[in-house]
Amino acid sequence: MSSTSLKSRASSISEPLRVAVLVSGSGSNLQVLIDAMQAGELPIEIVGVISNREDAYAITRATDADIPVVVLSHVASGKRMGIKTFETHASAQLQDWQPDLIVLAGFMRVLSSNFIHHAIAPMINLHPSLLPAYKGLDTHQRVIQAGERHHGCSIHVVTAELDAGAVLTQALLEVNSKDTADSLQVRVQKLEHQLLPWTILLLAKGVLTLNTDSSDDANYLPALPLTLHIDQ
Ligand code: GRF
Numbered sequence: 001m002s003s004t005s006l007k008s009r010a011s012s013i014s015e016p017l018r019v020a021v022l023v024s025g026s027g028s029n030l031q032v033l034i035d036a037m038q039a040g041e042l043p044i045e046i047v048g049v050i051s052n053r054e055d056a057y058a059i060t061r062a063t064d065a066d067i068p069v070v071v072l073s074h075v076a077s078g079k080r081m082g083i084k085t086f087e088t089h090a091s092a093q094l095q096d097w098q099p100d101l102i103v104l105a106g107f108m109r110v111l112s113s114n115f116i117h118h119a120i121a122p123m124i125n126l127h128p129s130l131l132p133a134y135k136g137l138d139t140h141q142r143v144i145q146a147g148e149r150h151h152g153c154s155i156h157v158v159t160a161e162l163d164a165g166a167v168l169t170q171a172l173l174e175v176n177s178k179d180t181a182d183s184l185q186v187r188v189q190k191l192e193h194q195l196l197p198w199t200i201l202l203l204a205k206g207v208l209t210l211n212t213d214s215s216d217d218a219n220y221l222p223a224l225p226l227t228l229h230i231d232q
Pocket of ligand 1: 023024025026027028029030058105106107126127128189192
């Protein structure tokens with residue numbers, strides 16, 4: 001991870017945390033952050049949104065909230081934009097916005113280790129499973145097929161290995177006998193909408209720090225992941 005960190009956050013919590021959000025789809029998680037920010041419930045400023053899809057509804061949500069949006073379409077004018085080109089533009093944009101934290105909220109492109117290591121700010125990702133179980137895609141379907149009794153979502157630090165960085169927080173539910181992949185998606189997304197702002201609040205308040213590379217932080221970090229218990 002970048003040497004930039006949220007370590008000193010506790011001493012500067014009067015300033016809102018500057019958050020950049022990367023999206024690919026509906027942006028319901030982005031909306032939750034916008035609503036919490038506008039309600040004064042989350043001490044953040046969403047400094048910009050990057051979408052890799054020009055048809056993402058998240059773009060409308062950001063625009064409606066007067067948040068700067070940059071679309072780096074993975075298929076522009078019929079031509080696929082390579083990940084290197086995407087990352088070059090995204091890096092320049094993030095430099096411009098100077099975020100303290102980069103949030104991948106339903107962002108569906110795999111980023112290179114070079115981009116992740118040189119990112120201007122720590123990066124976290126929202127994943128729809130109880131990591132380390134069910135990395136990758138189609139998590140709800142795989143959970144049903146495996147007959148799991150529990151499922152949920154995780155927020156983890158982004159590292160070069162897909163869905164493998166330190167898990168910061170999780171929220172879980174019990175799988176019912178009537179659940180399908182579709183019903184699990186709906187139920188897990190409700191958890192996501194609570195887990196993401198809660199996690200960012202912990203980061204903004206300096207309760208959680210993402211800088212784990214110096215020894216004194218070991219005493220500062222609570223045992224991870226923190227688990228949010230939600231009645232559904
Ligand atoms: C979320 O369910 C997340 O788990 C998955 O993509 C979805 C994004 O939803 N990776 P939204 O775009 O925030 O509505």
